[in-house]
Amino acid sequence: MSALLSGAAQPIGVLSLNPAVDMTYEIPCLLAEQKAYAISTRFDPGGNGINVGRALNALATAAQNYCVIGGDIGQLLKRLLQAQLDHLDYEVVAGETRINGTLIELSPRQQYEVNGIGPEIPASQLNALLDRFVDHSAQGFGVLTGSLQRTLPPTLYADLTRRIGDAGGRAVVDSHDEALCHAIEAGPFLIKPNRHELEALLGRRLDSLEKVAAEARQLQRRDIDYVCVSLDREGALLIGPENSYHASTPAVVVRSSVGAGDSMVAALVAAFAHGLAADHALRLGVACAAGTVSQPGTALFTAADAEHYLPAVTVRCLDI
Template identity: 30%
Template sequence: MIYTVTLNPALDRQIWVEDIKYDESNRIIKEATYAGGKGIDVSRVLANFGADNVALGFVGGFSGEELEGRLLNDGVRCNFTYISANTRTNIILNDEKTKSQTLFNAIGPEVQPQDLMRLIKQIQNLPNPEYIIISGSLPVGVQPAFYNKLIDTSKEVGAIVVFDTDGRAMKVGLSSKPHIIKPNIHELERLVDKKLKDINEIAQEARTICNKGINIVLVSMGAKGMLCVSSKEEYWACPPPVEVQNTIGAGDSSVAGFVLALKEGKSLKDALAFAVAAGTATTTRPGTAVCLPEDVELIYKNVTFRDIA
């Protein structure tokens, strides 16, 4: 069984306008709401492929109920930990003229210490945890060390742990040695505290992280594809050119594709190609992590590999 853990989920409200005019009234031409949050995005993509998975994390209030209801309608099984505060709502503004996308991410609710321990106890009693994907930002009042407890507990129950977050939380969480991490290029630069000029520098930093006890490092690089480094194998996969409509959830879709491929017994190289296809497919559709199997299969056939050195 695959489980996803999202500590700070959100309702993503997407708004489309023809041409944003500042200091004036702007008419909304279209709007939509999606259940969001990095782990939740992964669960939605897995569900699209018919992969059995359960979404875990914190939800609360009417917005939390709406989020869970939307996930249920998307075919995602949920077993959330309920808190007293409202789940956050993010605003995503799309300008049709410039094809630009502006994100307004809410801070989110404060999570109490007792809520944290309820989630830990839940993970200690999960049935058949093969993969546990821990991703996203921390809620108000939760310190990065909680990721250590989550990772340690997930490893103790025998799961392969996939970790995807940013900043200090990533740095702290790495000390618990999750099996797989998936920073994007900007997150990797923050992790290593320096700018990375080319694929060789990116690969070298990924190797350094692997040498510290991380089994697989995936680095997403947008249109330049994705790098995969393990102790024995290294690959750089690139997507075919596509018309990008949206970037929200592309990295999470890649995580879902990678884990699904590994679970199905694909090689590391094929899993990387499937991850690139899933992330790229998401960029071709409006909405949050809208990743359709037919799009992925078409793109997967056209993923290419390049030499790192």
């Protein structure tokens, strides 16, 4: 990836408070009360933050990954992570790391996802992990993404955004519902809702790209440097302090959408950490997301995928 991201990057910390082992089955057909036989099975380390860390690794961009693991499933997760991540910092907690399930039905082509429930994190271990994460992110970027355990407050990402900013770093938030609402008020460097999450935040439908861009600009003016909105097959928008951009999605055969948004977040962070301009960051983000949807199950893009799709991504400047 040196041809895409050259030179040293600023430090990046990635927080994964609710990681998982992702189990994916491809099946011919799913019928009620009938046994389905898989034609392929995958086990991958999962959870949004973990996916961001894996994607950064694919982009040859160093990141420190902070997570919690629990029980036998947690030990499996640790082995999977150690094979795919270079820098792992974790707390071992009681209980079991969750398992997320994905069923990919081939005829008709449909995808079903079930997310498990993760273990509780004792306050002392949580605080120790968060302190290490903030200390590292203060030198560059801190990525806050994914679901929170039910016992954690929805203001946690907002609190961490403020801590990272006060320490001199830049917080990147990819969340939804209450956690996103609170984080917006804390003024992160970047947020990346998809269109559905933005509509849920606003409480109304946005039935055109222009309406999405206009609302993203209003959000950006609330002390947020960049707002990226992913639009599925319509590409993505990136609204910044100086310009706004739309990137098209290249033609790709979709095998699984799991991890596409995480791949985009990772590419944006990697690009900014390497000093790239916003339009180049968006182009790389869409190329990496396209590479991920071309992969089976919860597999992510490869460096070769990103290089393949990058020339096919068209970025245009918007007057918004």
